[in-house]
Amino acid sequence: MAAITGARNIVTDADAMVPYLKEWRDLFRGKAQAVVRPGSTAEVAALVKLAAETGTTLVPQGGNTGLVGGQIPIAEGREIILSLQRLDAIRTVDAQGDTMIVEAGVTLQRAQEAAEQASRLFPLSLASEGSCTVGGNLSTNAGGTAVLAYGNARELCMGLEVVLADGRIWNGLRQLRKDNTGYDLKNLFIGAEGTLGIITAAVLKLFPLPAARATAFLAVPGPEEALALLNAAKAGAGGTLTTFELMSELCLEFVLRHAPGTRDPLSARSPWYVLMEVSSQSASGLDEAVETFLGEAMETGLVTDAAIAASLDQRAAFWALREHLSEVQRFEGGSIKHDVSVPLHATATFIRRASAVSEALIPGCRPLPFGHVGDGNVHFNVSQPVGGDKAAFLARWAELNSAVHAIVTELNGSISAEHGIGRLKRDLLPGVKDPVELALMRTLKQTLDPQGILNPGAMLA
Amino acid sequence: MAAITGARNIVTDADAMVPYLKEWRDLFRGKAQAVVRPGSTAEVAALVKLAAETGTTLVPQGGNTGLVGGQIPIAEGREIILSLQRLDAIRTVDAQGDTMIVEAGVTLQRAQEAAEQASRLFPLSLASEGSCTVGGNLSTNAGGTAVLAYGNARELCMGLEVVLADGRIWNGLRQLRKDNTGYDLKNLFIGAEGTLGIITAAVLKLFPLPAARATAFLAVPGPEEALALLNAAKAGAGGTLTTFELMSELCLEFVLRHAPGTRDPLSARSPWYVLMEVSSQSASGLDEAVETFLGEAMETGLVTDAAIAASLDQRAAFWALREHLSEVQRFEGGSIKHDVSVPLHATATFIRRASAVSEALIPGCRPLPFGHVGDGNVHFNVSQPVGGDKAAFLARWAELNSAVHAIVTELNGSISAEHGIGRLKRDLLPGVKDPVELALMRTLKQTLDPQGILNPGAMLA
Numbered sequence: 001m002a003a004i005t006g007a008r009n010i011v012t013d014a015d016a017m018v019p020y021l022k023e024w025r026d027l028f029r030g031k032a033q034a035v036v037r038p039g040s041t042a043e044v045a046a047l048v049k050l051a052a053e054t055g056t057t058l059v060p061q062g063g064n065t066g067l068v069g070g071q072i073p074i075a076e077g078r079e080i081i082l083s084l085q086r087l088d089a090i091r092t093v094d095a096q097g098d099t100m101i102v103e104a105g106v107t108l109q110r111a112q113e114a115a116e117q118a119s120r121l122f123p124l125s126l127a128s129e130g131s132c133t134v135g136g137n138l139s140t141n142a143g144g145t146a147v148l149a150y151g152n153a154r155e156l157c158m159g160l161e162v163v164l165a166d167g168r169i170w171n172g173l174r175q176l177r178k179d180n181t182g183y184d185l186k187n188l189f190i191g192a193e194g195t196l197g198i199i200t201a202a203v204l205k206l207f208p209l210p211a212a213r214a215t216a217f218l219a220v221p222g223p224e225e226a227l228a229l230l231n232a233a234k235a236g237a238g239g240t241l242t243t244f245e246l247m248s249e250l251c252l253e254f255v256l257r258h259a260p261g262t263r264d265p266l267s268a269r270s271p272w273y274v275l276m277e278v279s280s281q282s283a284s285g286l287d288e289a290v291e292t293f294l295g296e297a298m299e300t301g302l303v304t305d306a307a308i309a310a311s312l313d314q315r316a317a318f319w320a321l322r323e324h325l326s327e328v329q330r331f332e333g334g335s336i337k338h339d340v341s342v343p344l345h346a347t348a349t350f351i352r353r354a355s356a357v358s359e360a361l362i363p364g365c366r367p368l369p370f371g372h373v374g375d376g377n378v379h380f381n382v383s384q385p386v387g388g389d390k391a392a393f394l395a396r397w398a399e400l401n402s403a404v405h406a407i408v409t410e411l412n413g414s415i416s417a418e419h420g421i422g423r424l425k426r427d428l429l430p431g432v433k434d435p436v437e438l439a440l441m442r443t444l445k446q447t448l449d450p451q452g453i454l455n456p457g458a459m460l461a
Numbered sequence: 462m463a464a465i466t467g468a469r470n471i472v473t474d475a476d477a478m479v480p481y482l483k484e485w486r487d488l489f490r491g492k493a494q495a496v497v498r499p500g501s502t503a504e505v506a507a508l509v510k511l512a513a514e515t516g517t518t519l520v521p522q523g524g525n526t527g528l529v530g531g532q533i534p535i536a537e538g539r540e541i542i543l544s545l546q547r548l549d550a551i552r553t554v555d556a557q558g559d560t561m562i563v564e565a566g567v568t569l570q571r572a573q574e575a576a577e578q579a580s581r582l583f584p585l586s587l588a589s590e591g592s593c594t595v596g597g598n599l600s601t602n603a604g605g606t607a608v609l610a611y612g613n614a615r616e617l618c619m620g621l622e623v624v625l626a627d628g629r630i631w632n633g634l635r636q637l638r639k640d641n642t643g644y645d646l647k648n649l650f651i652g653a654e655g656t657l658g659i660i661t662a663a664v665l666k667l668f669p670l671p672a673a674r675a676t677a678f679l680a681v682p683g684p685e686e687a688l689a690l691l692n693a694a695k696a697g698a699g700g701t702l703t704t705f706e707l708m709s710e711l712c713l714e715f716v717l718r719h720a721p722g723t724r725d726p727l728s729a730r731s732p733w734y735v736l737m738e739v740s741s742q743s744a745s746g747l748d749e750a751v752e753t754f755l756g757e758a759m760e761t762g763l764v765t766d767a768a769i770a771a772s773l774d775q776r777a778a779f780w781a782l783r784e785h786l787s788e789v790q791r792f793e794g795g796s797i798k799h800d801v802s803v804p805l806h807a808t809a810t811f812i813r814r815a816s817a818v819s820e821a822l823i824p825g826c827r828p829l830p831f832g833h834v835g836d837g838n839v840h841f842n843v844s845q846p847v848g849g850d851k852a853a854f855l856a857r858w859a860e861l862n863s864a865v866h867a868i869v870t871e872l873n874g875s876i877s878a879e880h881g882i883g884r885l886k887r888d889l890l891p892g893v894k895d896p897v898e899l900a901l902m903r904t905l906k907q908t909l910d911p912q913g914i915l916n917p918g919a920m921l922a
Binding site: 094096097098099140141143147151152154155164168169170171172174175176177178179180181182183184185187188190191192196207208209211227231234235236237238239240281282283285289341342343344345346372375376377412413414415416417418419420421425429432433434436437438440441443444447448459 | 555557558559560601602604608612613615616625629630631632633635636637638639640641642643644645646648649651652653657668669670672688692695696697698699700701742743744746750802803804805806807833836837838873874875876877878879880881882886890893894895897898899901902904905908909920
């Protein structure tokens with residue numbers, strides 16, 4: 001491998017490997033023989049070919065920000081981590097054609113910035129955007145806060161370059177909005193967590209920058225009213241509904257208590273809140289239209305109080321209430337997490353039933369439902385009882401997961417809405433997947449990676 | 462098979478088989494042993510299982526409106542046509558969750574109407590919508606006139622039910638906007654023209670009905686200005702740009718000459734025209750915003766004249782100028798057709814080069830470029846020279862195709878933007894596809910249909 005990449009791009013020193021093996025929330029440490037850092041697609045292809053010839057197992061890795069252990073080997077330590085970080089070229093930005101070709105190791109933030117420099121929007125946006133990479137975003141079909149209007153990573157990708165398990169390179173970097181000349185190979189690799197091939201570059205869709213944005217922080221009576229408000233906002237809030245995030249009162253309390261500089265924009269507490277953002281391609285008139293819409297929503301009782309951001313600072317302050325939510329949970333002790341989705345119409349039912357089952361199972365626990373409810377995606381996290389024992393609470397992780405996932409399954413939902421399966425949720429799959437679907441997945445894995453050298457142990461056992 | 466469907470659902474009489482075997486433009490007649498018409502997914506599964514056991518080849522068919530012979534066996538006549546038309550239930554319409562589950566044999570128009578009855582929009586729209594079926598639309602990844610804003614059939618589908626080549630049923634009817642729990646199987650069957658499995662039902666995405674639409678018929682100097690206008694309209698035409706169709710002066714002439722009741726909405730002729738439609742979720746203000754936008758476009762010279770529809774009748778009249786375009790070509794003699802796409806930035810280059818090459822090859826021929834230029838999709842059709850011999854002209858079909866497709870390939874485009882490959886374009890694939898991609902396609906076919914019983918001869922030889 002050193003002959004392919006140069007010796008200085010092979011890392012075997014234990015300390016130097018730590019950034020590649022440490023789970024960023026410190027949930028676990030991985031094990032690997034080495035980290036190899038190729039600098040081009042040709043080098044990736046040569047490495048995979050060599051791995052195929054020698055039966056060496058490879059774990060592709062981008063920014064190491066994944067939440068389900070898809071990017072870190074944890075079992076035997078015989079794997080080699082193949083870091084894509086040096087494939088960091090922005091190959092082209094085509095403002096006229098609204099596309100951009102970037103390599104897998106480009107961070108999401110750099111991709112966003114390159115688009116913006118060409119007066120275009122690349123809308124994918126998530127908490128780790130400063131360090132996660134486009135290759136990782138595509139391999140995990142990342143979601144985030146703009147899915148409602150622009151779709152997830154899958155929908156933002158027009159073409160791929162992929163190194164296959166035998167080292168062949170598939171060049172599918174097509175910049176075409178329409179192409180019906182064969183099977184859709186691209187979507188097979190997107191969301192496959194590097195188990196079917198290694199994404200080395202991608203064609204991304206660009207959009208015009210919105211001319212105006214209106215951001216509102218709203219008090220709503222409950223999840224049922226939030227859903228009705230969502231449908232009303234999609235039908236006509238004065239522009240394109242780009243964000244619709246729900247959170248419970250306790251969520252807001254946690255943020256106000258632990259995130260410095262945050263404050264409640266409304267005068268009285270509410271059991272539920274919505275952060276809503278509407279975008280428009282017209283420079284004028286949006287604020288007035290959103291005010292009219294919210295006025296009507298207050299008359300019909302869907303909204304009980306509303307604040308519309310009057311400045312960019314205020315917009316940032318509203319967003320901070322949502323963005324700090326993930327990090328503040330640790331100040332309240334242990335937290336058991338779920339990243340689930342249900343059909344939109346079942347969102348309220350899910351939140352109520354999952355909260356009830358959590359409280360019945362662990363009296364005093366504090367359910368913290370929030371998330372991208374416009375996509376039916378709830379981050380149903382549960383904080384430990386006040387003053388309780390953290391370790392004892394966390395010991396019930398699997399038990400609570402299982403009870404919550406049972407409700408998700410009954411409502412025809414998904415136990416991983418946006419984070420993926422990786423190694424941490426892998427053994428849950430057989431319990432929730434149609435056996436025919438699981439068999440098809442195994443067939444595809446066997447066909448495209450017959451030796452099992454690509455990310456073994458991720459997605460499928 | 463009669464034991465599965467009942468004898469009355471097996472058609473073997475030659476006359477009764479005609480509607481299933483006749484190509485609708487009368488380009489050719491197909492051959493088949495029989496037509497079988499199952500009435501449920503279970504019956505489809507039983508039929509496919511029996512076919513697998515007996516080595517019988519099946520050609521799935523919806524409304525028989527395909528343009529590339531994907532739905533009609535033409536080679537040996539040993540195939541059995543499996544018509545999905547009796548699977549015509551609309552299983553559920555979930556207005557609150559913006560989804561609908563329909564069976565494969567439901568016509569596109571019925572699906573649109575079912576959505577509208579629930580005050581929702583199912584935006585897929587194409588010329589044959591009265592008879593084409595949702596199963597066919599998905600199997601061919603249909604496009605049409607609303608792709609610009611809403612995407613093609615692939616992007617409008619959230620889940621599928623598919624009968625696999627061994628008769629197993631995969632139930633992937635998920636109504637989830639986010640689900641990252643495994644490989645993306647759905648997109649493997651969408652656009653696969655029934656060669657990997659038979660789609661029996663689908664979850665479709667619904668949208669709010671637009672509160673207002675503004676439709677304009679515009680004179681533009683050339684394709685370059687049309688592209689600049691497209692980008693300006695995407696950035697801010699006062700609403701969501703839902704349609705952007707380009708046509709040359711000769712296209713308009715053909716329509717005015719042959720389609721009764723049509724008239725030119727503008728006072729003077731222009732070398733190029735654009736039909737543009739903008740939608741909005743606000744009931745008021747759209748017409749004014751579009752007028753302002755077009756006023757600016759006239760000042761900068763992107764538009765030289767404009768008519769905005771003042772009534773629904775006028776809107777229909779503008780649309781008729783575009784919709785009649787396909788059918789009027791036959792009144793001008795033979796027509797050699799191309800359904801191609803190129804990256805957006807290359808659209809004008811393609812149109813100029815393809816026109817020049819056609820005129821050089823067949824002096825006096827009349828290029829007729831039109832289509833969904835907002836998607837980079839040009840229907841580059843060429844009418845025969847005035848007074849020339851039709852048969853002699855049509856005999857040069859392959860030669861002209863080959864010259865035009867060479868330009869498409871050089872510009873990194875696609876030789877089938879929306880119609881698919883079927884049997885008519887199958888032998889062109891090896892000339893334009895990356896060998897790695899073609900090999901991957903063959904591998905997938907071999908894996909999912911090892912006996913080759915599903916639509917043999919379509920897509921792949």
